[in-house]
Amino acid sequence: MLKQKKMFRQKKMLRNKRGEDMLIDFWAIAVFAVIILLFFLLFSVNKTVNENKAKTQFINGDTNFMLESFLRAPAIGFTPPKTVGEVITEDATTGDFKDTEDLFKRYFKQINQLDNQNIIEITLKIEGDNTKEIPIEKNKKTGTVYELYAETYIPGYNKKVYIRLSMWSLFKPS
């Protein structure tokens, strides 16, 4: 009886070391796999953001060029000769934006695409002594539309005139 008890104690004390090793290996692999996955996800997210950022900067450069060239363009059909910027300044003072609207629609008549994406709408917003927003509809809206814009101030008769040219397209800025 005493001998049996001793044997039982010995058996209880023996530990399955090989099983423990396997368990440790299993957890090591599992944690390692999770870490790899985490790093990979972080990398993927960062990569997408950087690509979008670069693309947006290029396109905003285009809208800046368009606004700059529009304001410096000669106002065709006006005597004495003046620039579009000067016409906008006069209209912002009087509050009658008929000439500005006519020039804006003539100048942006044929442009339809921005970075191979259809332009849905172009708007010109003017804020001075008087405020006006002029839209030109281009294509039908087929989803979420994003704004790419350029803005500037030009000197007015009483106070400076704020001008914002917006291109509404399907391109998603970051």
Add this chain to the structure above:
Amino acid sequence: MKYTQKYIKNLNKKGQVQYFLESAFRIGFLMVALLAFFLLVNFYIVNRIDTNRLQAEVTANRIIYSDAIMWQDNSRVYPGIIDINKFNDDTLGRRIDYATKSHAAAQLKIIDNKDGTEKYPPAYLNKAQYENFQAIIGKEGKGSATMYTKDYPITYRNGDESNYGTLIMNIIIPNS
């Protein structure tokens, strides 16, 4: 000699095989870990940058902001106002003269805003290259090319007469 034979005889060969099998699994895991480590390092090191779009943008900006086709009053350049007298292959080629001719090619068209027609023949930057690239646009691989189209509203000026138009720029960049 006698000692060596005795030593070999006493070695527990069964045990050796058992440890080898246990270690094989760990060696395999170590190899996977090393492979993953090098893959991660390679992911974070950016050693391949796609500059095609950048090349196209640089070419477009060089054309619209330089004196290549834009109207000049003495030495001052007016970006956005195109001088029709300069709107030809020869002037473009002379004023935008890169040593390497294979990097980019462009076709420039002016559309009149009143009726949407082309009043003047298109001007080319690297015309021969542009025509060669036509066949490989949109194909896969390094031997292919990508075309970027850009529209800009502009004023075009012929002598004293000015009109509103749209400059359409088709820029082709080789994918290599």
